[in-house]
Amino acid sequence: MRRLHNILGLALLILLLPGCSPVAAVNTAGKPVTTPARGPVTQGNGNLAVLAGKLKAANRAPVTIVQFGDSHTAADLFSGEMRRLLQAQYGDGGIGLVSATPVPGTRYEQVILKTAKRQWELVSARNQQSTQFPLGGYLSVPLAAKPSVRIEAREPSTQRYRVSALYQARESTSLLLSDSRSQNRRLLAATAGQWRFGPMVNNLGLPLDLTLDSRPGTVLGGWYLQGQKNAGVIYSALGINGARLDVQNKWQPGWESTLKSLRPDLVILAYGTNEAFDDTLDLNLYQAQLEQTLERLRRDLPRAVLLIIGPPDSIKHRKAQSCAARQPQPLAAVVRIQREAARQANALFWDWQAYMGGPCSIAAWQAQGLARGDLVHLSADGYRKSAAGLYDYLRTQLNLQ
Structure with a gap:
């Protein structure tokens, strides 16, 4: 009976969560620590010189990268290798934004999320409808009075982090953060239906246990893990299996x-x-x-570099006679549209399919153990090889070779 009550409460919560004001969607007092913002600049070279300069100075201030994508991003093998390469060169600034609770079919290269059963309900923008999805597209709704999450490192690490919760709360509540050294309790103030980052808690290690003092109307959207030194590269991988670009239209206005x-x-x-x-x-x-x-990204982030990664090569009809017939029919047009849109927006475009060798090249990659048998996704080695190609492309565009 309690389980039924919780599920009904969840459904009501999703329907009733209030809307968001784009102006006040984030609590600036509790947002992740970054360098002060500057005014807009002319988009002469798509901000390549700006990004190159920031990477050169990454030992003094963080460089923040956010990647949106589908299953190729959700596996965090491709993006994970990009993170590793960039952090090896320019410093480890942290993991970035991860989901609040485990998401089936999604992984993170550096951390594992764990929860007890019947403590949380996951609501995903992949296959559910709501106008309350946060940046990233995952809602984690408490089903218990004090639900908890554990964040563990995949590999032993001495890295220390600044950690903040992305949350909505109808009334003020609190969050307890516990690692091997300390316990810290922080107030999560009511947000009036807006998404906010809670107070940043300093000098935390992994494993980290986070326990929410649940109140009606409280939901979580993720955890932001930034390196304690406030320098180096932070690389967030926000991928949803099966997603298309228009998945962002399902996120709460103001994300x-x-x-x-x-x-x-x-x-x-x-x-x-x-x-x-x-x-x-x-x-x-x-x-x-x-x-x-x-256009929206250019308006909202006038000093950022924008990069479109084209889809990798894939085969849909294995038994067709010609290469063109084996390919997904719209694939070539999608790549062409992305390339032209990037050109018009003064954004970068990396042609993943061309890097692999062109149409139907995924068959050769599969034969070499670089692609999976579905001829859509790559193997771990294939994603890492691709990331190395993108990394070289990006450094060339930034004149950092």
């Missing part, structure tokens, strides 16, 4: 304010595979959506 509060220096859009597998894709509509997304 861009959460993104702006992170002050990203590089924003990556890594969608396209699921669009390409839709034979009924409206190419004109897709083009308009992509152009509008880039």
Whole structure:
């Protein structure tokens, strides 16, 4: 009976959570620590010189990267290798934003999230409807009075972090953060239906236990883990299995304010595979959506570099005679639209399919153990090889070779 009551409460919560004001969507007092914002600059070279300068000075101030994408991002193998390469060169600034609770089919390269059964309900923008989804697209709704989450490191590490919760709260509540050295309790103030980052808690190690003092109307959107030194590269991988670019339309209006509060220096859009597998894709509509997304990002983040990663090569019809017939029918058009949209927006475009060798090259990658048998996804080695290619491309564009 209690389980039924909780589920009914969850459904009511999703329906009743209030809307968001784009201006006040983030509590500036509790947002992740970053360097002070500067005014807009001319987009002469797409801010490449700005990003190059920040990477060169990353030992003194953080460089923030946010990657949005589909299953290629959700596995955090491709983005995880990018994070490793950048942090090896420019310093480890932290893991960035991760979901509040475990998401089936999603992993993080550096951490594992664990929860007890029947403490949380996950609501995903992948296959559920709500206008309350935060940046990233996952709601974690408490089903117990004091639900907890444990964040563990995949590999032993002495790294210390500054940690903040992305949350909504109808009334004020509190969060207890406990590691091997200390316990810290922080107030999570009521947010009036807006998404906020809670107070940053300093000098925390992993494993880390986070226990929420649940109140009606409290939901979590994620945890932000930034290195204690406030320097180096922070790389957030926000991927949803099966996602297309328009998944962002399902997020609560004002989610861009959460993104702006992170002050990203590089924003990556890594969608396209699921669009390409839709034979009924409206190419004109897709083009308009992509152009509008880039225009909005340019307006909201005038000093950031924008990068579109094209979809990797894939095969849909294995038994077809020609390469063109084996490919997803809209794939070539999706790549063409992305390339042109990037050009018009003064954004970077990395052609993943071309890097792999062009149309139908995934068959050769699969034969070499670099792609999985579905001829859509890559193996861990394939994603790491691809990340090395993107890393070299980015450093070349930034004149950092």
